[in-house]
Amino acid sequence: MSSDAAPSRDFIRKIIDEDLASGKHKEVVTRFPPEPNGYLHIGHAKSICLNFGLALEFPNSRCHMRFDDTNPSKEEEEYVQSILADVQWLGFDWGEHLYFASDYFDQLYEYAEHLIQTGKAYVCDLTPDEIREYRGTLTAPGKESPYRDRTVEENLDLFRRMRAGEFPDGSRVLRAKIDMASGNINLRDPVLYRILRASHHRTGDRWCLYPMYDYTHPISDALEGITHSLCTLEFEDHRPLYDWTLDHLPVPCHPRQIEFARLNLAYTVVSKRKLIKLVQHGHVSGWDDPRMPTISGIRRRGYTPEAIRAFCERIGLAKNDSIVDMALLEYCIREDLNERAPRAMAVLQPLKVVITNYPAGKTEELTAQNHPQQPEMGQRTVPFSREIYIEQDDFMEQPPKKFFRLAPGREVRLRYAYFIKCEEVVKDASGKVVELCCTYDPATIGGAAPDGRKVKGTIHWVSAAHAVAAEVRLYDRLFTKENPDDAEEGKDFRDYLNPESLITLTGCMVEPSLANSAPEQGYQFERQGYFCADRRDSRPGHLVFNRTVTLRDSWEKTKEK
RNA sequence: UGGGGCGUCGUCAAGCGGUAAGACACAAGACUUUGACUCUUGCAUUCGCAGGUUCGAAUCCUGCCGCCCCAGCCA
Numbered sequence: 001m002s003s004d005a006a007p008s009r010d011f012i013r014k015i016i017d018e019d020l021a022s023g024k025h026k027e028v029v030t031r032f033p034p035e036p037n038g039y040l041h042i043g044h045a046k047s048i049c050l051n052f053g054l055a056l057e058f059p060n061s062r063c064h065m066r067f068d069d070t071n072p073s074k075e076e077e078e079y080v081q082s083i084l085a086d087v088q089w090l091g092f093d094w095g096e097h098l099y100f101a102s103d104y105f106d107q108l109y110e111y112a113e114h115l116i117q118t119g120k121a122y123v124c125d126l127t128p129d130e131i132r133e134y135r136g137t138l139t140a141p142g143k144e145s146p147y148r149d150r151t152v153e154e155n156l157d158l159f160r161r162m163r164a165g166e167f168p169d170g171s172r173v174l175r176a177k178i179d180m181a182s183g184n185i186n187l188r189d190p191v192l193y194r195i196l197r198a199s200h201h202r203t204g205d206r207w208c209l210y211p212m213y214d215y216t217h218p219i220s221d222a223l224e225g226i227t228h229s230l231c232t233l234e235f236e237d238h239r240p241l242y243d244w245t246l247d248h249l250p251v252p253c254h255p256r257q258i259e260f261a262r263l264n265l266a267y268t269v270v271s272k273r274k275l276i277k278l279v280q281h282g283h284v285s286g287w288d289d290p291r292m293p294t295i296s297g298i299r300r301r302g303y304t305p306e307a308i309r310a311f312c313e314r315i316g317l318a319k320n321d322s323i324v325d326m327a328l329l330e331y332c333i334r335e336d337l338n339e340r341a342p343r344a345m346a347v348l349q350p351l352k353v354v355i356t357n358y359p360a361g362k363t364e365e366l367t368a369q370n371h372p373q374q375p376e377m378g379q380r381t382v383p384f385s386r387e388i389y390i391e392q393d394d395f396m397e398q399p400p401k402k403f404f405r406l407a408p409g410r411e412v413r414l415r416y417a418y419f420i421k422c423e424e425v426v427k428d429a430s431g432k433v434v435e436l437c438c439t440y441d442p443a444t445i446g447g448a449a450p451d452g453r454k455v456k457g458t459i460h461w462v463s464a465a466h467a468v469a470a471e472v473r474l475y476d477r478l479f480t481k482e483n484p485d486d487a488e489e490g491k492d493f494r495d496y497l498n499p500e501s502l503i504t505l506t507g508c509m510v511e512p513s514l515a516n517s518a519p520e521q522g523y524q525f526e527r528q529g530y531f532c533a534d535r536r537d538s539r540p541g542h543l544v545f546n547r548t549v550t551l552r553d554s555w556e557k558t559k560e561k
Numbered sequence: 562u563g564g565g566g567c568g569u570c571g572u573c574a575a576g577c578g579g580u581a582a583g584a585c586a587c588a589a590g591a592c593u594u595u596g597a598c599u600c601u602u603g604c605a606u607u608c609g610c611a612g613g614u615u616c617g618a619a620u621c622c623u624g625c626c627g628c629c630c631c632a633g634c635c636a
Contacts, residue, residue: 008575008582035636071635128634135632139563142632173634183564185632194634213636237565237631259566261629266572272636314584316574318567321629325572328585338598345595373598404596413594447594458594526595555596 010317012258016054016228019256029227030054031064032087033101033217035071036079036201038272039287039294040086042308042329046263049312051230052092064224065094069102070216072200080201082287086295091305099224101216102202108211108219109163111249112174112193116155120248121192122148123158124175131173134180135188141181142188148177162195165208169195176215178244186241190214218242222251229255232262233319263315264323267477268293269484269493283497284478288536290546291478291501301475302522302532302548304340307333323483330549337522337530337548342370342377345415345460346510346525346545348472350389352464353436355420358386363465366446368416380513384417387464389509391527394459395436397425402558404457406436412457415526419444419455460526467509470543472531474503508545516540522548 009017019025030051034044055063065087069075087094115121124147126134136142150158159174161167174193182188192215197208221229229242236259246254264270269278270293278284278292287294290301298308311332315324345368364384371377390406399407406412411421424437443450447458478501484493510525517523519535529550538544 010574033636037636068636074635131634132632137563137632141563170634175634185564187564188632191634196634210634212634217636233566234630235636239565261567314573316584318574320567320574322573325585328573331585334597343595343597369594372593372595402596415594417594455594457596460595524595524597527597528595529597551595551597553596558596 011319012050012228012230012260012317013054015256015258016058019227020058025227027060027062027227028054028058029062029064029225030230031066031099031221031224031226033066033068033220034083035068035074036076036083037071037074038079038276039082039296041270041272041275041295042265042293042298043263043270044086045090045295045308046312046315047230047232048087048090048092049309050260050317052087052094053312054228062097063092063094064097064099064226066099066220066224067101068213068217068220069100069200069202070210070213071196072198072210073196075201077201082296086299089299089305090295090308097224099220100202101211101220102200104216104220104223105203105207105211107223108216111219111251112211112215113156113159114249115176115192116159116174117152118248119152119177121174121176122150122155123162123172124148124189125172128170131191135185136180138185144180145175145189148189159193162193162209163207165197167195169197169208171195174209176241176244178241184237184240186214186238187244190241214238214241215245218245218255218257219249219251221255222246222249222253225253226255229257231257231259233259233321234262235259259319260317261319261321264321264483265293265329266323266326266482267479267484267498268326269479271485274485274493277494281494283494290473290534291475293478299520300535300546302337302520302530302546303329303333304336304522307336310336326477333530333549334552337524341522341524341530343368343372343526344511344514344523345382345462346470346472346508346514346528346531347389347391347460347462347467348505348508348525348528349392350462350507350509351392351395351433351436353388353390353420353438353461355386355388355440356423356437357439360386362386363463366416382416382511382513383463383466384414385463385465388414388461389464389467390414390436390459390461392433394457395422395433397433400559405459406438406457411455412459413444413447413455414461415458416447417445417461418442418447419449419453460528462509462511464509466512468512468515468543470508470510470514470545472505472508472545472547473534474505474547476501476503510543510545514543517543524551527551 032051052063055061173191175189178187288296288300365381394405418440420438420440426435428434479496480498481496484496517533519533522532530548531545534544
């Protein structure tokens with residue numbers, strides 16, 4: 001392999017390398033700054049892995065966990081808890097560095113007065129509609145507010161009275177005095193503070209005016225000594241305002257904002273606004289529905305932190321708008337689970353098989369490997385008896401070419417058990433196959449034929465008398481369209497929901513060792529895929545397994561030919 | 562008709578003037594008590610297009626074309 005080839009470094013790491021080499025910085029300090037207004041999703045995972053990953057890569061570095069909680073009308077404590085839990089679950093640690101933008105409200109306020117005092121900010125009485133009108137359009141410059149030239153004294157007085165609660169919500173704002181004719185709309189005297197009587201999850205009713213993101217973010221970064229402030233592309237236009245803010249305030253340092261492309265995943269949506277809509281309209285069971293691209297959903301589905309981190313490394317980092325193929329995510333979880341998941345046998349759609357020459361009432365405990373490549377994972381015992389279940393798909397009355405499984409007169413191997421041969425097919429009145437009568441070869445115990453006889457197929461099975469019933473949930477992509485955001489006229493992303501994204505199978509039969517499987521423990525159900533017991537709904541006596549991902553299936557492909 | 566970005570294989574993504582990395586996907590084959598895993602092999606004469614500079618260009622210049630973001634008192 002290319003073990004000698006240095007892995008290519010992304011543009012952000014190159015910038016950091018230079019800053020370290022030039023002595024601009026001695027360590028790197030990043031931050032992950034979510035707004036607590038929803039659950040984290042796979043797109044956030046990219047940012048988390050980047051920011052916390054950087055802190056781990058560079059000496060003496062750290063990553064701050066910071067909530068951007070400047071809009072109490074949308075934010076909730078439930079979200080901060082879920083976000084913290086998700087970041088931790090992903091495997092990252094902010095140590096002592098947990099912050100809230102709301103911790104800086106006092107400092108932010110003082111800085112605002114400083115801006116007023118230096119003539120860089122003013123109180124504006126225009127209504128929201130008027131502000132929009134005065135802002136101009138993308139192609140036409142805006143015009144200056146009639147309140148733009150108030151005296152420092154008047155501005156200070158008004159701003160203090162805004163804080164004191166003398167004016168109703170929305171009646172006045174504090175604006176930066178920059179340039180109403182700028183081609184960059186963010187620079188057309190952006191609003192810095194608005195009056196908003198909403199109870200804040202941390203500061204309660206202490207404030208009735210709240211700072212805006214564009215004002216809060218650069219200052220929070222500077223106060224924390226952030227060196228590199230990484231955000232997504234849509235904030236590129238905001239960078240001049242980020243810099244303006246820090247240039248006009250006596251802040252301790254001036255972090256560099258760098259933007260990268262957000263992650264988009266095919267056949268799903270990655271936007272809190274849309275995800276919350278799916279939850280609120282009942283299209284999914286909740287934020288942690290296993291079909292959701294949320295961290296908690298993916299987790300419940302059976303993905304591991306290791307797989308998600310590997311995925312985030314593999315997708316790369318650049319400024320191209322991109323839609324990553326779901327196949328990469330699936331590759332990452334298969335790679336991880338193939339290595340670590342114990343194997344087990346589970347029959348999802350049972351077909352009864354009676355082994356006519358096997359003694360009734362007899363039970364054998366056969367030995368099975370927990371992992372074919374890793375003997376250290378040990379062995380277990382699987383009961384075998386006269387009546388077993390096999391997968392309906394593993395039998396065909398009229399098998400096509402290259403079908404290696406069971407068919408009339410054909411012999412296959414029951415994994416870890418015996419060779420059996422199909423002697424008779426039992427059907428019901430409608431002609432549906434309901435049972436198979438087979439014979440077994442006692443000499444093939446364990447699955448090896450002493451006479452060297454070969455069989456093409458090996459199938460999984462479970463002893464009917466010992467099987468444990470389970471419910472199994474098969475998940476598929478949530479949307480039928482690769483980019484649901486790209487909706488046709490008159491439609492929205494929800495018109496592309498996949499009606500078969502969840503198929504619930506009941507009456508599945510699993511081997512007895514699975515009876516007490518712990519939630520989130522990943523298993524490979526041999527020949528089928530990776531599954532885990534649902535952390536919400538599964539319990540002993542009522543097993544519920546989620547299919548995390550299928551195994552690669554080359555038979556599916558040859559079958560189609 | 563404004564401002565800011567981006568265009569390299571089906572999907573991500575290296576490359577930054579010296580003659581197209583890698584990964585996923587896909588295809589073919591080997592192995593196999595999971596049609597899994599693993600292994601082997603193949604997969605961009607070409608870098609949005611057109612000119613130009615140069616011995617030499619995906620890389621430099623010019624002009625087009627296409628896509629994304631911005632007009633919240635959201636972040």
